[in-house]
Amino acid sequence: MTTVPIIDLEAALAAEPGSPELATVRAAAEQVGVVQVTNHGVAAEVIDNFHRPVDRILALPRAVKERLASPTGHPYRGWRQWPDDYGRLELERFSFGQYDDPAEASAAGVPAEYHPLFAHANVWPAQEPGLRAAADAYRAAFVGVARRVLGLYARAIGVDVAVFPWTGPEYTSLVVNDYPTWTRPDPGTDEEKLLLLEHADNSVLTVLHQEGDYAGLQAQGPDGGWSSVPVVPGALQVFSGSLLSNWTNGRLAAGRHRVVAGGTVTRRSAAVFVHPSLDTVVEPLPEFVGDGEPDFDPHHVGRAALGSVEDYLQVFGRPEQVAAYREGRPYVAAVEEPV
Numbered sequence: 001m002t003t004v005p006i007i008d009l010e011a012a013l014a015a016e017p018g019s020p021e022l023a024t025v026r027a028a029a030e031q032v033g034v035v036q037v038t039n040h041g042v043a044a045e046v047i048d049n050f051h052r053p054v055d056r057i058l059a060l061p062r063a064v065k066e067r068l069a070s071p072t073g074h075p076y077r078g079w080r081q082w083p084d085d086y087g088r089l090e091l092e093r094f095s096f097g098q099y100d101d102p103a104e105a106s107a108a109g110v111p112a113e114y115h116p117l118f119a120h121a122n123v124w125p126a127q128e129p130g131l132r133a134a135a136d137a138y139r140a141a142f143v144g145v146a147r148r149v150l151g152l153y154a155r156a157i158g159v160d161v162a163v164f165p166w167t168g169p170e171y172t173s174l175v176v177n178d179y180p181t182w183t184r185p186d187p188g189t190d191e192e193k194l195l196l197l198e199h200a201d202n203s204v205l206t207v208l209h210q211e212g213d214y215a216g217l218q219a220q221g222p223d224g225g226w227s228s229v230p231v232v233p234g235a236l237q238v239f240s241g242s243l244l245s246n247w248t249n250g251r252l253a254a255g256r257h258r259v260v261a262g263g264t265v266t267r268r269s270a271a272v273f274v275h276p277s278l279d280t281v282v283e284p285l286p287e288f289v290g291d292g293e294p295d296f297d298p299h300h301v302g303r304a305a306l307g308s309v310e311d312y313l314q315v316f317g318r319p320e321q322v323a324a325y326r327e328g329r330p331y332v333a334a335v336e337e338p339v
């Protein structure tokens with residue numbers, strides 16, 4: 001078994017209990033929390049229709065892209081660059097909230113107490129009028145993959161998927177990650193080219209599409225070592241998040257991952273982070289706790305979401321960024337000119 005298996009989703013969902021396919025899925029889900037899926041049912045056009053306009057936006061001159069930053073300084077809306085401590089570009093992102101405004105959230109059935117989550121507008125570049133519909137289709141398709149993968153994991157560990165109280169509408173976010181290339185001397189080691197540090201997502205499942213010429217995404221195995229996730233055209237990458245680990249009282253691993261890129265290699269990824277509905281309290285399910293004590297505290301999806309920007313700014317926010325957010329104006333980080 002490879003650490004991050006490539007699973008034919010359709011075939012695995014039809015596999016008999018006890019089959020080698022399900023044994024592979026089970027090992028990956030319990031020990032790593034990262035898989036790739038093929039034959040996942042998402043049409044190639046749904047992926048391309050989102051990625052191609054994003055390519056064109058990210059190829060615009062920086063002075064044009066600066067105008068696509070969140071007008072209110074929200075770290076998870078619109079275009080953004082992240083410099084490292086030396087001012088060198090590490091990561092460029094374009095982020096989309098689930099709804100454009102509180103009225104749209106309300107129409108989708110989101111309770112009023114969560115409307116503040118959608119008070120900061122999305123940025124829809126006028127250059128790409130089709131992006132909004134393409135992003136909606138991409139998000140919806142990837143939520144569908146997340147649900148099917150949960151069904152697969154349930155089968156692989158022999159529980160009914162109905163034990164997971166995953167109700168909709170799912171709370172989701174959509175993030176494009178673009179890693180820079182550079183011509184300065186290449187430090188050579190992975191540790192010195194870590195552009196996204198190791199972490200597990202706080203979703204139930206995250207579904208990603210990666211593109212590029214280098215397998216820079218790495219997943220952590222049970223021995224602590226890192227394995228590259230090869231770039232397989234058409235495949236999607238699925239990370240188990242901390243909420244899946246919580247529900248299963250640790251039986252299923254939250255996939256720890258990181259990204260090595262930079263230098264001459266290219267990498268682009270676009271992830272949909274999938275959570276159950278905002279009023280869900282995630283806590284270890286009786287099926288996984290047995291007679292013992294749960295190992296995880298209850299996690300209220302909506303409350304955590306409401307606090308997430310403050311949590312983020314407290315840990316990572318630069319003073320000018322925090323000031324811009326407080327004052328409701330755009331923030332564009334200073335970055336060193338590429339060399």
Ligand SMILES: O=C(O)CCC(=O)C(=O)O
Pocket residue numbers: 175177196201208210217257259268269271
């Ligand atoms: O670029 C990637 O493949 C990883 C992105 C990621 O881990 C994240 O956005 O949480």
Ligand SMILES: [Fe+2]
Pocket residue numbers: 199200201257
């Ligand atoms: Fe991640």
